Amino acid sequence: MANLTLVQAINLALTQEMEADESVVLLGEDVGLNGGVFRVTEGLQQRFGEHRVVDTPLAESGIMGAAIGLAMNGIKSVPEIQFEGFLGPAYDQLVNHAARYRSRSRGAITVPMTVRVPVGGGIHAPELHSDSPEAIYAHTPGLKVVMPSSPYDAKGLLISAIRDPDPVLFFEPKRIYRAFREEVPEDEYTVPIGKAKIVEEGTDVTVVTWGAMTIQCINAMDSLPEDLSVELIDLRTIYPIDVETIVESVSKTGRCVVAHEAPLTAGLGAEISSLVQERCFLHLEAPVQRVTGFDTFMPYYKMELDYLPEAPRVAEAIAACAAY
Amino acid sequence: MANLTLVQAINLALTQEMEADESVVLLGEDVGLNGGVFRVTEGLQQRFGEHRVVDTPLAESGIMGAAIGLAMNGIKSVPEIQFEGFLGPAYDQLVNHAARYRSRSRGAITVPMTVRVPVGGGIHAPELHSDSPEAIYAHTPGLKVVMPSSPYDAKGLLISAIRDPDPVLFFEPKRIYRAFREEVPEDEYTVPIGKAKIVEEGTDVTVVTWGAMTIQCINAMDSLPEDLSVELIDLRTIYPIDVETIVESVSKTGRCVVAHEAPLTAGLGAEISSLVQERCFLHLEAPVQRVTGFDTFMPYYKMELDYLPEAPRVAEAIAACAAY
């Protein structure tokens, strides 16, 4: 058991899976000697060699497409896309190929690939280094989409992802890469894909969130009146959504707030809100509230904190929902 | 006034805008001599010359990126992407550049471009020729997204799109390219972007849909009991959504069904459902129902009609919603 950051927990998961299975191969821009621009793959090339931790040309479609080919021919590929904004050039390979091969070939060809991508805002980065595109990929059949909010979950989910026989998009919230530490077992363990986590139990309002927003929601709860009892759910998996956990909670609380960094319109909050309404209609005491980024781009960093739904905005929405 | 198909109405709009404004330039794969694979641009190269109706290399990112550059330097570019499935390679240019230039340059650089893309299923086409990705682009700030369901609207909306100072994604539902004809004025007219159309007034259930699904919804209504009064709204514009029209309708009916071809999860139906819930909560008599494609790919065509939410499935949902 060690006290690790998210970055360290991911590094540990990669190390252990590479030890355990020699068909696991990492690839991406600067993932080798440099250990990745966030140092997530630090030391891995030194340990496993240039054949298993591979610096690629600067070409995201190439990385994704080659990783698909690797996965089709016996390699469990773990490509890294340097920032979520650069999933753009890889979009076609991810959505039109990785996600579809199993279905289009009726199982004859599969793509056991885990795409690692730092995601989200709050680190004062340049344009296209702070977005949250998870809804896009939740709307893409054939992909599993995961986003941990803690070192413990990150390790367990990443191991699950690498072992998953289907493509998994593994989003790493960069805002909390090093924001805090947590006890992470040395031993191998998994956190199942598709299961949300009840971070805190409560009875008055259900808050559904994921990734770095989990921390904002925890902070928001701290500022709310003592007697307001919030149940906080961290989705952990974006697709498939753990509908059961959400429905159970809102059936109890009758109120729901969903919070995410991405823009409002057609974001994943809309899906959660719709599901809650469909499944908990007769329990609902108030409309489900969405606290999200605005329908603008994540602005350049001088104004990113005006854009992001920080804790105060979340708290306000929870209070309003509870008071309705 | 002539009785035109959707294809003809679009062709007419293009012809008239090219006549009226010599900075309008069409480009795309096979749009020239061949008139496009759906013959939408038929005759235009013959009429306006090879400089204004340009056959491009087979490269969607190139088409989109070059069209952006054209638009930045005085040309109102109208690129065609041959099928919605091939927006994939152009995704980065569309989402990370076209949509962002105005905002990133605080208005110094704008992209007056209209991207024409045939969309949707039901024509027995090969893989990636039958998808409905509108939710993806509704979730992309900076893009306007339009999808007509009739020849009249198609002409008027396309003229609005070409004249719009911002990038517009113009989806053409191929299933109704030639499915029916409608009176379309010869004269120039516009249909405003951002305004939904009440196709039929009613008092019991509001049905929200767009594109070719409008026809399925009309067919569904025909099979419902006479005394069930359905208000049918055709969104026409996917972004910005005409929230007002929807809210007004559901405030009256208290019930809402939304229907689209795209997969359920994180589809645009979720956005409509959430908006209705947020704005009409106290009016709602039943949970908003989503009748959509399944969370699988559009299957190859032998089974596409099992996938698509055809009229019977829509009718069933309307009836269930009304009976709730």
Place this chain on the structure above:
Amino acid sequence: MPIKVAYQATIEYMQILDEQGGLDAKLARDTLTDDQVVMLYEHMSMCRRLDEIAFKLQRSGRLGTYPQNMGQEAIASVALAARPQDWMVPCYRENAALYLHGLPPEMILLHWMGDERGNQIPEGLNITPMSIPIGSHMLHAAGIGWAARIRGDDQVAFTFFGDGATSEGDFHEACNFAGVMHAPVVFICQNNQWAISTPRSKQTRSETFAQKGIAYGLKVRQVDGNDIFAIFRAAREAVADALKGQPTMIETLTYRLGDHTTADDARRYRDPAELEAARKRDPLIRTRKYLESKDLWSADQEEAMIERNKAQVDDIVARATNIEKPKTTDIFDAMFATIPPELARQRDTMQTNSLGQFPQQETLRRGATAHSPTQSPAHA
């Protein structure tokens, strides 16, 4: 020396069997045996027959849009250069090579009949399904070849694409990856002069497609694409190079004798004279001429073969058409190794809307109704 040469390149074009059936004996040495040529001729003829029948099936509504392969059958030669363990990563105009590598021909028909089972490549066969997004699949070949190198497997990945496909960015990235990764890949550009209605001259300003390989340190060849000898020779050399970590780009100069697909009408954009000229370069004609000139083929044999091909193609068509309808549940079950609960619900109900699927809500509803027979004021 203020001006010096930084780089120089020369690309050769190779033809071994000419349009009249004449062979360059020296270049042909150690290439195809007589038996192989006969076999290829028979195989190409069968493919041509299948292609014609597929066209008719489409016209009679029994097949969807279909891209004829007519005129490009010599590509079959590549399969002779390939070993059983090698991969084929195709587009849709190299059916002749795929069949020879072992793909049951009815699968191609099934694919175009809108049936995913046409892509369900049999175990042990290293072929990927035809790729619909043009230009994108060559990256998979790069990855497949690279995987073989990492695992130390003796495999080469052949990938096929058209002249139009070379304009896509993925073509560029695939070649570059194969180059830097020393992946055993052979890129085969079937330059049939057209991409739907777009002529080669509008596709790119480069003099050849072969020279595009220069950008990635690939070995580069241009060959007559209707010449089974030249294709074989280039492909065999490419296998040897690939196994040494040197990928190759081969441009085959050929011609699309048919429309782009059955949905296309090439008369709208193509000069009939060009087509006529191309017909004379047909690989079937020149192969037959060659065989006849060497007394390896007779009119009797031709006749017998035609009968055999008819029967074989009828058989193929029967296998594709007589297959039972796929199960609707397949579209759900094929998505993941294990179906997630909500997707299972969609499969089991065949609905996406959810009224009536949640009995606990029904109970609540009945409760509510019991309390307030008229609508609750909040719902007025």
Place this chain on the structure above:
Amino acid sequence: MPIKVAYQATIEYMQILDEQGGLDAKLARDTLTDDQVVMLYEHMSMCRRLDEIAFKLQRSGRLGTYPQNMGQEAIASVALAARPQDWMVPCYRENAALYLHGLPPEMILLHWMGDERGNQIPEGLNITPMSIPIGSHMLHAAGIGWAARIRGDDQVAFTFFGDGATSEGDFHEACNFAGVMHAPVVFICQNNQWAISTPRSKQTRSETFAQKGIAYGLKVRQVDGNDIFAIFRAAREAVADALKGQPTMIETLTYRLGDHTTADDARRYRDPAELEAARKRDPLIRTRKYLESKDLWSADQEEAMIERNKAQVDDIVARATNIEKPKTTDIFDAMFATIPPELARQRDTMQTNSLGQFPQQETLRRGATAHSPTQSPAHA
């Protein structure tokens, strides 16, 4: 002739001003005047100073991540070959060229301070904002040049990118579009040997980056990228060619003397000896040597210039730092020419959740409460 030459190419490398400040007089003829060389030297020195100060600003928390341009200042020469109406479509390591083309230097600082106003290019200046997605902006240059051709405007589009950028598919598509459209475009690949930590050898297997232009029928040059004469000469020739419909690709051989950005530490992956060797090829050093050898520059002038540059850079920094904070409403108002109603609502409320924003619901709610003081049974 069964084997014939299908294509041949030779690429030349040009250097006019060598590392010792020696000039090839013949090649230098009709290139830069003495005044221009002095001006370029002063300009490059100012850029170097600004770069150093930017680094310090970042370290003291007054600037975000910043990519130093150090060592690549000779690119400024391109701006001398450009006419005022020509376009610059840059990445982030050609600041020296942008400033000379007219861009106020504080805009670059503003950009890296996380302020969109750094991209608000002044009216009349044909420059696009620095492009963050590597390799993607060259397509805009292709479109911009093509637009000029369509409109009959006398404009050339220069676009700049790194060695790494050439691996992106968009690079390929941009070159191909410019080629087939006969667009007046000049592609300038600043090969500084590194893409973050990825060395040139892992980026591609091709011997030069210049040769990548062969794939598109571009005119192709390789020049010493620290040589203001060679860059000028190549760029000026490229302008002439561009206006005749022939795009050019120029590879400038240079070196990134700094870290990739302030977020990077090149010592992790780069041999210090390589850096040392590169320092000797610094464009500032050789330009000064040349000027001194021709008695066009003295120690006094150097000293005076240093003072001028200090003052100028202080000024630039002041303009970037003293700007008022942007308005929050800007992020909404900048999205479209006309703001849609729902976006206006978000701007005006600074909320996305909507409780309390719809008075008519409040009325209903109060009505409901009046009727049933406890919760309605349907909501039990």
